[in-house]
Amino acid sequence: MxxxxxxxxxxxxxxxxxxxxxxxxTYSAEYQLPGMSYGVLVGSTIAKGRIKSIDTRAAERAPGVLAVISHVNSPKVPGFVPTGKDPSQPQTVGGRLKVFNDDKVRFNDQPIAVVVADTLERARFAARLVKAQYDQEKHETSMEVGVKQGFVPTQAKKNPKSGVADYVRGTADAYKTGAVKLESEYVIPTEVHHPMELQSITAHWEAPDRLTLYDKTQGTLATRRDFAKEWGLPEENVKVIATFVGGAFGNALHSWPHESAAIIAARIVNRPVKLVLTREQMTTMVGYRPHTWQKIGMSATRDGKITAITHEATGQTSSYEEFTESTVQQTRMMYTAPNVNTRYRIAALDVSTPIWMRGPGEATGAFALESAMDEMAHLLNIDPMEFRLRNYTDKDPEKNLPWSSKFLKECYQAGAERIGWNKRQLKPGSLRDGEWLIGYGMGVGTFGAHxxxxxxxxxxxxxxxxxxxxxxxxxxxxxxxxxxxxxxxxxxxxxxxxxxxxxxxxxxxxxxxxxxxxxxxxxxxxxxxxxxxxxxxxxxxxxxxxxxxxxxxxxxxxxxxxxxxxxxxxxxxxxxxxxxxxxxxxxxxxSKPDGEHNKNYSMYSYSVHFAEVRVNPLTGEVRVSKLVSCADAGTIVNEKTAGNQMKGGAVGGIGMALMEAAVIDDRFGRYVTKDLAEYHVPVHADAPAVDVFFVNQPDPHVNALGTKGIGEIAIIGVAPAIANAVFNATGKRIRELPITPDKLI
Known part of the structure; x- marks a missing residue:
């Protein structure tokens, strides 16, 4: 047969x-349980200080209110009790803020109370009646100041081989003596996740020692582990349901204070509590791509061989948690160069904790590295793709291992043909279509095949x-x-x-x-x-x-x-x-668990993105007219859904390059881009039809299926491709995202 x-x-x-x-x-906010109640968070109005007093009397008297919970009356959560094992971060548990555990305010809009009522409308009304008085302290939310105060992460101090520790191959800062050299700084602002589905949870104590959570989470077992530990329960006594998740770019990778607040509230009222964040609270309570400053120093021979790269980065974190990401990783292994060194620092500010956002670290780092590659190619008067090919690596220069598979050259060729790279001119501003300047750019991405x-x-x-x-x-x-x-x-x-x-x-x-x-x-x-x-x-x-x-x-x-x-x-x-x-x-x-990683090979997925842009020299408007995304991601299980992944990442890259920026008013430590009217993301009119190409060659060493990942490489490299295309169109190099009209006029 x-x-x-x-x-x-x-x-x-x-x-x-x-x-x-x-x-x-059914999404997490749509489950209906008998006796359902509704929680609404009250956020602080200062960025740093202490709560001098909190007046909840009017809220408690409001119709339908079941409880108003703050640090004054919150029950003691077992996992919030200090153990003495981590005295450097006593105010957190597993990195999470211990909500309602003390009177200290660490960022603007920090949850200071939760109002629970029998309807959502009554809970919202009562939440507006809660009034707090503060002993305010001087705060610092400016990344300009933070960069000057950047420090080595504790993780790097404990482990010199950590990915965020300083790295040197050859001679550090050797670019300074190179034949042709450049030194440029790049900035990516804070970017907020803003998926379609708001962060939400329904917490239900089915018994004093049994907890069920209908939660927007990217990891049911991680969430179970976190809250079992927080409440001193056996893990099997905590059940987490997350059948449908309406988009998550990393914002649901962490367990957040609003989840703890809902669980505390459900404990007190002895009823299921549903809590859904507002769009404004999505800005402050569930992480973001951290504001990051970077500096690239690069040197090359006159015939286009890179001799040295120095990549420095400082990323934003909170005052109560050290958040790190792989900003400098791609620089260590992407191109062949005898001298490469990286330095990564973090800056503690009075803001909420960042979290990994799609292409975490690598998408940020690729903007600097791939922009610098374009800048060097321009200095040498070499085509940017040819420059990359002259510095192509046939093995991992960081680990000194062969690649498990690598078909990046095939991506270069396919993408160049599809975008019409042969039309690109070395001299910026050479192509025009009526009033529009035309430019072409490319950017490379990579991410570990974990x-x-x-x-x-x-x-x-x-x-x-x-x-x-x-x-x-x-x-x-x-x-x-x-x-x-x-x-x-x-x-x-x-x-x-x-x-x-x-x-x-x-x-x-x-x-x-x-x-x-x-x-x-x-x-x-x-x-x-x-x-x-x-x-x-x-x-x-x-x-x-x-x-x-x-x-x-x-x-x-x-x-x-x-x-x-x-x-x-x-x-x-x-x-x-x-x-x-x-x-x-x-x-x-x-099946049996199998997490063995083949240590004889270096395993990565790769992408290259090509962009064609149109720039109006009078208005500074930038339109991405064509985008080609090519991926070497091993066996493609489903070409349709994989194509969706690549297209979604490309649209995210358009937002990163041209629109997205969370603006904070440093006088108050408060974000002013608190909704989708002020925080801009691409809409259909901003996104061209994205042409996707897969090499579709199995990787024989990652797993028996030959698959590698797509989700991150879909966005890594898109923003620099667009920025490089803008330079090719206008001759103006924009090193601080997003590329808005005021920067081009």
Whole structure:
């Protein structure tokens, strides 16, 4: 019998697409429980100081109010009690602010109280009645000041081999004696996540020692672990549900104070509490891409060989948590250069804690590195793509290891052809279409092909369908669809015979969705579980049928109501007969966790983005007229959803390059871009049709599927590609994002 067509690589529609477009998908704020109550946070109006007094009397007397909770009356949370193990950060737990634990204010809009009422409207009204008096202290929120006060992260001090520790290959600052050299500073402002779905949670104490959370999170198990520890509960007593997540770019990677506030409130009122942040609170309470200053020093020979690169960066963090990211990582390994050194610092300001945002660190660092590459190519009068090819690395210069696979040159070639790179002129401002100046630019991105530990449950049901379960979340890339395809491909079944369930902490172990590692990690677990199911069924059938006993696992074929063998269709074992051999009427197999990383290779995904822009020299308006994104990401499981990923990242890159900036009024330490009217993100009119190309060559060393990640490389390199295209169009080099008209006129 011939196996069904292969499913891996097919552009299959999303398995959850109909649920989402019809409104049948249930998000964390949409669960309705008996006795539901509603929480609304009250934020501080100062950036630093202490709460002198907090008047909640009017709020408590308001209609429908069940409780007003602040540091004055909050119950003691077990995990908030100081252990003495980390005296440097006593006000946090696992990096999280201990909400309502003391009277100290550390940033503007810090939660200082939560009002709980029987309706959302009543809770909102009462929240406006809470009044606080403060002993205000001098705050500092200016990154200009912060850069001067940057310090080495504790992580780097403890581990000199840490990715944020100083790095030297060859001679430090050797660029200063180079034949051709440049020294430029680059700035990326604070960028806020702003996914469609607001951060939300419904907390329900089902018993004094059993907690259920319907939460917007990227990791059900990480959230379970955090709050089990916070409340001194066994992990199995905390259940986290996150079946549908309406977009998350890293903002749901952390456990945040609003979640703790909802859990505290539910404890006090003894009812489920639903708490949804406002769009304004999304700016201050769930992280952001940190404001970052960078400096690149680079030298090269006159024939275009890089001799040295120095990359310095200082990123913003809060006063109560040291947040770090991989801003300088790409510089260490992207291009061949005998002398490379990086220095990374953080600046503690009176703001809330940043968090990883799509392409964390690398997207920020690539803006500086890829802009500097374009600047050097211009100084040398060499085509920017040719300059990159002259400095192409055939092995990892940082780790001195071979690449597990690398098809970046193929990306260069495909992208150049698709964008029309041959039309690009070396001299800026040479191309014009009527009143518009035309420019072309490129930017390269890379991100580690990470693989963690994961399991998957797989079960054959009496009706012949296969049920898969994993604790993994799906924040939008199509994880459920990809896993369905992998299972269908492995089992030889049609995808409509596979049901994949996810987003529940009670399911099989899976990592948090982030770092472009989910298909690499959960995919092999699904594959292994399906192979184990086939082998178990073959063994069961072989107990009464010699043909199955002598067959191999790969010969097993699922048919309509029965099991058979490839090449021997007369061998049959019905599902009903097999399931009768079990105690409970179904067959279940769980894969083993496998997080082994092949240390003999350096593993990365790669991208290159090409941009064509039009710039109006009179108004300074920039339009991205064409964008081509090319990726070397191993085996592509679903070309349609992978293409969605690349296009979404490209649009995010347009926002990064041209629009996004969270502006803070340093006089008050308060953001003035607090909604989507003031904080600009791309709309349809700002985004051209993005042309996507995949090399689609399996990586033989990352995992058995040959996959590598896409989520991060989709945005890494887009912003510098646009900035470089603007320079090619106008001759004006913009080193501080976003590129707004006032910087070009």
């Amino acid at each position: 011939k196996e069904p067509n292969k499913q891996i690589g097919a552009g299959m529609n999303r398995v959850d697409g109909r649920l989402k477009v019809t409104g049948a998908a 693989r963690g530990s994961s399991k998957a449950n797989v079960r054959l049901l009496p009706n012949g369908t296969v049920l898969l379960q994993s604790a993994v979340t799906d924040i939008g890339p199509g994880t459920g669809t990809a896993m369905t395809q992998i299972a269908a491909d492995t089992l030889g079944l049609s995808p409509d015979k596979i049901r994949f369930e996810w987003g529940n902490s009670q399911f099989a172990q899976a990592p948090t969705q982030g770092g472009s590692a989910i298909v690499n990690t959960v995919g092999p677990a699904v594959q292994e579980a399906c192979l184990a199911l086939k082998e178990k069924l073959r063994t069961m059938a072989g107990a009464s049928n010699g043909a199955f006993a002598a067959a191999k696992t790969q010969d097993v074929v699922f048919a309509d109501g029965y099991l058979t063998l490839n090449g021997n269709p007369t061998a049959r074992a019905t599902y009903a007969d097999l399931l009768r051999q079990t105690d409970n009427g179904f067959v279940t197999v769980e």
